[in-house]
Amino acid sequence: MTALPHSYKDPLLTLQDVSMQFGSEVILRDLNVQVLDVIRPGINQGQVVGIYGRSGVGKSVLCRLLAGLAAPSTGTVRVGEAQQPVRAGAVGYVQQRYPLFNHLTLLDNLLLAARRQHDPAEAKARTDAYLSRFGLAAHARKYPAHLSGGQRQRAAIAQQLLCSEHLILLDEPFSGLDVAMIDEVKKLIVEVTTLHELNTVLIVSHDIMTTTALADQLWLLAPERDPATGQLLPGATISPRHQYNLAQRGLAWHPDVEAEPEFTQFVAELKQEIRAL
Numbered sequence: 001m002t003a004l005p006h007s008y009k010d011p012l013l014t015l016q017d018v019s020m021q022f023g024s025e026v027i028l029r030d031l032n033v034q035v036l037d038v039i040r041p042g043i044n045q046g047q048v049v050g051i052y053g054r055s056g057v058g059k060s061v062l063c064r065l066l067a068g069l070a071a072p073s074t075g076t077v078r079v080g081e082a083q084q085p086v087r088a089g090a091v092g093y094v095q096q097r098y099p100l101f102n103h104l105t106l107l108d109n110l111l112l113a114a115r116r117q118h119d120p121a122e123a124k125a126r127t128d129a130y131l132s133r134f135g136l137a138a139h140a141r142k143y144p145a146h147l148s149g150g151q152r153q154r155a156a157i158a159q160q161l162l163c164s165e166h167l168i169l170l171d172e173p174f175s176g177l178d179v180a181m182i183d184e185v186k187k188l189i190v191e192v193t194t195l196h197e198l199n200t201v202l203i204v205s206h207d208i209m210t211t212t213a214l215a216d217q218l219w220l221l222a223p224e225r226d227p228a229t230g231q232l233l234p235g236a237t238i239s240p241r242h243q244y245n246l247a248q249r250g251l252a253w254h255p256d257v258e259a260e261p262e263f264t265q266f267v268a269e270l271k272q273e274i275r276a277l
């Protein structure tokens with residue numbers, strides 16, 4: 001498929017020499033990756049990064065570093081146009097297990113999030129819009145304990161969309177959702193990323209098809225071998241060969257990309273690469 005015209009501007013997220021270890025166990029080693037503001041003529045085009053890796057490799061640990069909830073053992077995470085070191089609360093983070101306040105109804109959980117960014121009237125309007133968009137309006141007065149797993153997950157995504165500025169991290173956003181709801185979440189991610197030039201969504205997922213279709217770049221977190229000895233190095237990293245630019249490959253921003261043979265071929269290759277790790 002033909003690559004759509006695009007260019008790159010300022011960095012919006014930078015990981016510089018980021019490593020993380022717990023005690024003597026190295027989880028992440030020397031991560032050096034960057035998300036640049038992608039520019040498309042005539043469109044507000046945000047960024048979507050898909051993050052893959054085998055179970056237990058360190059994706060959720062990476063999310064906590066990106067969200068400023070933990071400090072890396074070495075290196076820095078910088079966010080936004082100003083490229084300031086990340087602080088907790090700057091990045092919206094929908095965790096693999098989605099925390100809502102159990103003593104508040106769904107409606108109040110969302111209002112609380114929306115009021116961190118908007119005045120009360122705007123917060124109410126936005127909350128109502130997300131509730132209906134996510135098929136949650138009928139459940140607005142329920143407490144989190146009385147929602148289904150998928151409903152809680154949609155609520156958590158809506159909550160972070162309502163309160164974060166430009167950067168949002170979704171850890172496994174499609175797991176436990178039925179096909180129609182996956183489509184809703186996909187549409188919403190596209191909507192979020194075309195709403196503002198700087199909006200950036202990072203998606204950690206094992207659903208490679210769905211995530212690749214949404215993304216303009218991919219990172220594969222994996223252990224590497226020492227080039228000299230062939231020995232596996234401790235911890236996982238994102239090597240240059242595991243950074244895929246989908247915009248250049250002509251696989252980004254096509255609405256029905258999943259039906260294209262090039263896309264199917266690329267996803268098959270990627271899965272093979274992950275299996276072989």
Ligand SMILES: Nc1ncnc2c1ncn2[C@@H]1O[C@H](COP(=O)(O)OP(=O)(O)OP(=O)(O)O)[C@@H](O)[C@H]1O
Nearest residue numbers: 022025027053054055056057058059060061062096
């Ligand atoms: N606070 C901690 N202390 C010690 N080890 C930890 C801590 N947090 C995570 N780990 C370890 O870090 C490794 C990576 O865990 P992580 O949750 O990031 O995996 P993941 O890639 O998200 O896996 P999955 O796809 O199953 O969600 C695991 O071996 C885990 O036990």
Ligand SMILES: [Mg+2]
Nearest residue numbers: 059060096171
């Ligand atoms: Mg995880």
